[in-house]
Amino acid sequence: MYFLLRWIINTLALLIAAYLVPGVSFSGFWSALIAALIFGLINAVIRPIMIILTLPVNLVTLGLFTLVINALMFWLASAVVKGFTVTGFWPAFFGALVYWIIIILVNLIEKAD
Numbered sequence: 001m002y003f004l005l006r007w008i009i010n011t012l013a014l015l016i017a018a019y020l021v022p023g024v025s026f027s028g029f030w031s032a033l034i035a036a037l038i039f040g041l042i043n044a045v046i047r048p049i050m051i052i053l054t055l056p057v058n059l060v061t062l063g064l065f066t067l068v069i070n071a072l073m074f075w076l077a078s079a080v081v082k083g084f085t086v087t088g089f090w091p092a093f094f095g096a097l098v099y100w101i102i103i104i105l106v107n108l109i110e111k112a113d
Helices: 004-018 027-053 055-062 065-080 089-112
Strands: 022-025 083-087
Touching: 004 022, 004 027, 004 089, 022 027, 022 089, 027 055, 027 065, 027 083, 055 089, 065 083, 065 089, 083 089
Parallel strands: none
Antiparallel strands: 022 083
16 A cells, blocks of 8 residues: 555656656656656666766765766656656756655655654
C-alpha cells in the first residue's frame, strides 16, 4: 500500500513540475504515471552509478554537479516514456529541481506525522 501511495505522490509531483516549468509536458495522466515509475527506476539504478563515476567533479563543485545528474536522469526518463516531453537541458534541470523540492516537502510533512 505504501508503494502505491508513493507512486501517486511522485506522479503528482511530476505533474506539478510539468505545470510550473515550460518545456516539460505530459500527454495525459497515464503517461505521468508511467513516467513516475520509470523515473524511480532510473534514480534507483542508473543515478548511483553516475554519482560514483562523476565523484571527482562532484567533489570539485561541492556537490552541485549532482543537480546536473538529476537533470540528465529526468531527461532520460522523458526519452524512454512516450507522452513525457522535455524540450532541452534547462527544462530538464528546472523540472528536476521543482520535482526534488516537492518530494523534499512531502518527506518533511510525512516525518512530521
